[in-house]
Amino acid sequence: MKNNKIYNIPALIFILVLSLFSCKEEPEKKQERPNILFIMSDDHAYQAISAYSNKLIETPHIDRIANEGMLFTNACVTNSICAPSRATILTGKHTHINGKIDNLTPFDTTQVTFPQLFQKAGYQTAMFGKLHFGNNPKGVDDFMILPGQGDYINPRFITKEGDTTITGYVTDIITDMSINWLDKKRDPEKPFLMMYLHKAPHRSWWPSPEKFKEFTKKEFPEPSTLFDDYENRGTAAKTAEMNILTHMMYSHDSKIKPETIAEMGNVQPEVPDLKRGLYASYGRANSLQRSQYGPILDSINHFFKENWPTMTSKEKMKWKYQRYMQDYLACISSVDDNVGRVLNYLDDNKLAENTIVIYTSDQGFYLGEHGWFDKRFIYDESFKTPLLIRWPHKIHAGTTNDDMVQNLDFAQTFLEAANIKAPEDMQGESLMPLLRGIDDKWTRESVYYHYYEYPGEHAVKRHYGIVTKAYKLVHFYHDVDEWELYDRKKDSQEMKNVYEDPAYADIVKTLKIKLTELRIKYKDSKALDQKYIEQ
Structure with a gap:
């Protein structure tokens, strides 16, 4: 028995060492590029x-x-x-x-x-x-x-x-x-x-035929500002040409056939439709695709022909909104x-x-x-x-x-x-x-925005601005010279321009300085005017 115990000691040591190595983690593999x-x-x-x-x-x-x-x-x-x-x-x-x-x-x-x-x-x-x-x-x-x-x-x-x-x-x-x-x-x-x-x-x-069939049967909730009159905003909001009722096209957008409008005779589009209208897309369909789209288009056009002449402006807006969302x-x-x-x-x-x-x-x-x-x-x-x-x-x-x-x-x-x-x-x-969740290394508090395409489609005036989590300061320029300020916390729908409100005078002054700094930082300072900072 004594000799057996002596002879087993090296074996025990070997097993212990082996177990230690087996517990050791594999060398970490180099992370592959994602x-x-x-x-x-x-x-x-x-x-x-x-x-x-x-x-x-x-x-x-x-x-x-x-x-x-x-x-x-x-x-x-x-x-x-x-x-x-x-x-x-x-x-x-x-x-x-x-x-x-x-x-x-x-x-x-x-x-x-x-x-x-x-x-x-x-x-x-x-x-x-x-x-x-x-x-x-x-x-x-x-x-x-x-x-x-x-x-x-x-x-x-x-x-x-x-x-x-x-x-x-x-x-x-x-x-x-x-x-x-x-x-x-x-x-x-x-x-x-x-x-x-x-x-x-x-x-x-243009949806796929199966989605077209499914979604034309749905009705969607209206946004609370659907009938916004832009009362507390400047010229830009009042003159933009993107209103669903007055600027969305019957044929190109709402899928009304030009021949339907011609048959009705008394429909006066608020804006001219595109030359090919509905057929710019639908005209590409083959016979099988037309057989899938056709009954749905017929249903939309039948409703329009039967109801549009007697609808109020409000009802027309609601109908166009639903067609748009569908x-x-x-x-x-x-x-x-x-x-x-x-x-x-x-x-x-x-x-x-x-x-x-x-x-x-x-x-x-x-x-x-x-x-x-x-x-x-x-x-x-x-x-x-x-x-x-x-x-x-x-x-x-x-x-x-x-x-x-x-x-x-x-x-x-x-x-x-x-x-x-x-x-x-x-x-x-x-x-x-x-x-990575290291938020304290992110120091940006504001971003810079600049839109240029005016005159142009939808008539949105040129403007630039600064946006923080709390405020939005905007300058509309080119053919106007107007400023807008929105309190993003109190007015999340941006319904009231508070630029002239004395209570926001200090905020306006601070944001104008920061806006200037951003324009310089991003090398968009060519049109800077010192008087705006001093106002």
């Missing part, structure tokens, strides 16, 4: 995402990004119009720097875009859907993009090999192309940056379904864990607030944009953030996440401290 999936829709109002409010629609798949990541409640844009917003996102610079101040002014093609930097750093890059300017996106290995606004029905796409037309509904097709690239064309040995860009829900709001929200529903398809693909192919998913829009949009559709203004429904970001193991699930962030910040955020150095001339700030 994939980035950037999802953007066109004119998607934050009010039409149920993560923000389910008053109008449920969007369970888009909501999933917020539920598993972070929802930003004060995300906004630098210039609320499509192409300039996209140029800002791509370059990380204000529109007066990248050259794309409006939809007509050319983009400065010497500007470096963040996809170029990703491509140079070894990422595989792709872009599918709506770019809205330029036919040869820089920095992407593969692309299929819509020419200009593109079409909802049987859309044409620009590719490296030439143009191609695909039969079907645009939201489904863009998703098919994106999933096909992930599944068939992606190099699994490389991280990827994919820009998945929806045309929907841009005007003229089509707009039906388009959103398709976007949500398709976002779900892509998220499921990531899950099924074990890509979700190392992929940052971003959902946003190129700006906000009016859904009847103040009687309006469209965007352009610094007022909240236009200025604010949805922003939801998911990054497993980095962002705490279900987090909400109310800091002032902008589309100006996206490029630098993506670059830092991928450990790629951002150019010194980018003007945004990386959101990485906020994503």
Whole structure:
């Protein structure tokens, strides 16, 4: 027995040492660079995402990004119009720097875009859907993009090999192309940056046939400001041409056939309709698609023909609002379904864990607030944009953030996440401290906005301004010289301009100084006038 115990000691020591080594953690593997999936829709109002409010629609798949990541409640844009917003996102610079101040002014093609930097750093890059300017996106290995606004029905796409037309509904097709690239064309040995860009829900709001049938049966709550008279606002709000009753077109927007209007004889459109009106989109449909859309269009036109002549102005406004919401929200529903398809693909192919998913829009949009559709203004429904970001193991699930962030910040955020150095001339700030929950490293208290496209469609006057969590100071200029101040805490619907209220005199003075500082910081100080600071 004694000898057995002696001979077992080395064995015991060996077992103990072995157990110690077995308990020791494996050396930490080098973190792979994350994939980035950037999802953007066109004119998607934050009010039409149920993560923000389910008053109008449920969007369970888009909501999933917020539920598993972070929802930003004060995300906004630098210039609320499509192409300039996209140029800002791509370059990380204000529109007066990248050259794309409006939809007509050319983009400065010497500007470096963040996809170029990703491509140079070894990422595989792709872009599918709506770019809205330029036919040869820089920095992407593969692309299929819509020419200009593109079409909802049987859309044409620009590719490296030439143009191609695909039969079907645009939201489904863009998703098919994106999933096909992930599944068939992606190099699994490389991280990827994919820009998945929806045309929907841009005007003229053509749903898929099945959504068209479903949503024309729905009725939606009206915003409390639908019949706003702009009493306490300046010239800009009173003269803008985006009122649902007086500026939304019967054929192009509300889906009334030109022949229906011709038959009625007594319908006098408030604004001229587009030459092809309804048929600009519906004319692209094939016989099968027309058989699906036709009965729904007939029902809408029958109601219009029977009821419109006896409706009051108020009833007409209400009817146009419902038609608008039915089509707009039906388009959103398709976007949500398709976002779900892509998220499921990531899950099924074990890509979700190392992929940052971003959902946003190129700006906000009016859904009847103040009687309006469209965007352009610094007022909240236009200025604010949805922003939801998911990054497993980095962002705490279900987090909400109310800091002032902008589309100006996206490029630098993506670059830092991928450990790629951002150019010194980018003007945004990386959101990485906020994503990681280190809020005390975020010091921005205000953002700068500047809208230029006037004279132009919808007649929204040129203006620039500063926005904080508490206040919004705006200067309308060019053919007017008017200031507006809104107390965002007391007047969340921005119904009363308090610029002339003596109680806000000190706030006006302080904000004018800060506005000047922002204009200098962002190199947009050419039109500065010292007298405004001294007033």
